[in-house]
Amino acid sequence: MPSNWNALFIAWAVSLIIVIGGGLMFELTYTPPSPQQVAKDAASAEPQHADTTTPPDEDEGYTADTGPSGLEDSNEAPDTTANDVPAASQAVDEPQPSNSGPAQQDPETGMSTPAQTAPASAPQIAISGTLRVxxxxxxxxxxNQGPLPKIAEDGRKPFNVYAAPAPRNDTKHRIAIVxxxxxxxxxxTRHAIAELPQEVTFAFSPYASNLIEWGEEARRTGHEVLVMVPMEPENYPQNDPGPFTLLASSSTRENVNLLKSxxxxxxxxxxxxxxxxxxxxxxxxxxxPVLxxxxxxxxxxVDSRASQYSRAVNMxxxxxxxxxxxxxxxxxxxxPDAISAELAELEQYAQTxxxxxxxxHNYPVTINAINRWAAGLEARxxxxxxxxxxxxRQPPPR
Known part of the structure; x- marks a missing residue:
């Protein structure tokens, strides 16, 4: 009987040694696959379906209920459904601000907040050297509203200092795209900065993040920069351009302060x-008073001509x-064909x-259409x- 117990004990001990030893050997010799290999294996195992559509979901301005939307009428932006407009929390989704730079004041709370600095994801593109960055x-x-432009003591104006050099060919009809x-x-924003010709002008919304740095990126690639100033539409407040909106019913002081914001x-x-x-x-x-x-x-x-009755240019x-x-x-x-047709109409007007x-707007489809159109512009x-x-240089608006 004792010999049987000894045999069983020896067999159990040998089995335990084999199991433990095998586990240790596996841990020492096994190398898990990398995340890249896992992704590669998954890609080869399942068919990929490319999304070939470009939904018009990028048109943002501001509405009181949903945040950015930017729609006033057919002259302001394309007609999109409510489901196509991103929520305010999604409107500025990639660059994250840091806490350096001059203080800026929130127009609703009156509290100062640090200006935003360059987004980590901002495009890195070769410097053109044509504009002051x-x-x-x-x-x-x-x-309190942030760094405001002013005329320098020596008389220099932002309009002149930040302007691009004069066109190299002064005999052709001029077309500007904003x-x-x-x-x-x-x-x-990144797509437009990277792809559009440097002669295209960029207008930045005051509701976006990291504007000082985005503006520098735009000028680094040769683009002149404008700031968009929200102003009251006919159907306000159903269409609300946001908290910085200049209102016809507000006092001069209120409107000038909002302009500064x-x-x-x-x-x-x-x-x-x-x-x-x-x-x-x-x-x-x-x-x-604003002018x-x-x-x-x-x-x-620059008058966007939201109304044929605008007095902005003449004044x-x-x-x-x-x-x-x-x-x-x-x-x-x-x-795309409709955008091309509008650009052709613009040529006819410039020729006249x-x-x-x-x-x-900075839709991908628009950027592509402008690039195709601009490629043969001088030849025409x-x-x-x-x-x-x-x-x-334009005749008085009618």
């Missing part, structure tokens, strides 16, 4: 373009404020009067120019 300190006025809503979607969000720009504003730009008494403030700060006024010219105005919204219809301005007798190159 960083803002000139002599052209900045520090304020791409709006920059900064609201990091993906679209937009101006202080960005640096290094040549002027402003109104976002919406079909009611405000037609209200001469409300508009005049006076822009002139006092050495800027340019700007009367006080010597450099100005330009939109002749066509080129991507109200997002079909010498200079023209088109306003577009036109030249693409930044917005300052058409200042005061």
């Amino acid at each position: 960083e803002a000139d300190p002599a052209l900045l006025e520090q304020s 791409v709006t809503d920059m900064g609201m979607r990091a993906r679209n 937009s101006l202080g969000r960005l640096t290094g720009y040549v002027g402003i373009i109104n976002h919406m504003g079909s009611r405000f730009t037609a209200a001469a008494d409300s508009l005049r 006076d403030e822009l002139q006092r700060r050495g800027l340019m006024m 700007s010219r009367a006080i010597g404020l450099p100005s330009a105005y939109n002749n066509r919204y080129v991507d109200d219809n997002l079909a 009067v010498g200079s023209a301005v088109g306003v577009a 007798g036109f030249i693409l120019v930044p917005i300052t190159a058409v200042a005061d």
Whole structure:
């Protein structure tokens, strides 16, 4: 009997040694697959379905209920459904701000917050050397609303200092393209900066994050910069351009302070373009102090022509404020053929009067259409120019 127990004990001990030894050997010799290999294996195991559609979901401005949306009427942006408009929490989704730079004031709370610094995901593109990238300190006025543009003591103006060099060919008809809503979607902003010709002008929304750094990226690649200033539309507050909106019913002091709230969000720009504003730009008494403030700060006024009754350009010219105005919204219809047709119409207008301005959104389909159109522009007798190159060159708007 004892011999049987001894045999069983020896067999059990040998089995235990084999199991433990095998486990240790496996741990020592096994190398788990890398994440890249797992992804590669998964890709080879399952068919991939490419998404070939480009939904028009990038049009953002601001509404009181849903955050960014940017729709006023058929002249302001394409007709999109409510489900196509991202929520406010998704409007600025990629660059994350840090806590350096001059303080900026929240218009609703009155509290100062640090200005945002360069997004880690901002595009890294070769420097063109044609524009000053960083803002000139002599052209900045520090304020509770952020760094505001001003005329330097030696008389230099932001409109001149941050302008691109004069066009190399002064004999061709001039066309300027302003791409709006920059900064609201990091993906679209990055795409526009990387892909569009440097003569295209970028207009940044004051509601976007990291604007100072996005503006520097735009100028680094040769693009002139504007800041969008929200103004009251006819159907306000059903369409609400946001907390910075200039209202015809507000006092001059209130509107000038709100203007400064937009101006202080960005640096290094040549002027402003109104976002919406079909009611405000037609209200001469409300508009005049705003134009006076822009002139006092050495800027340019670009009228998006949200209304045919806008007084912005004629009043700007009367006080010597450099100005330009939109002749066509080129991507109200997002079909590529429709965008191409609008750009062709812009050419016809420029051929008739010498200079023209088109306003577009930073949709991928629009960026692609502008690139195709611009490739053969000079051969057709036109030249693409930044917005300052058409200042005061258009006939008075009708």
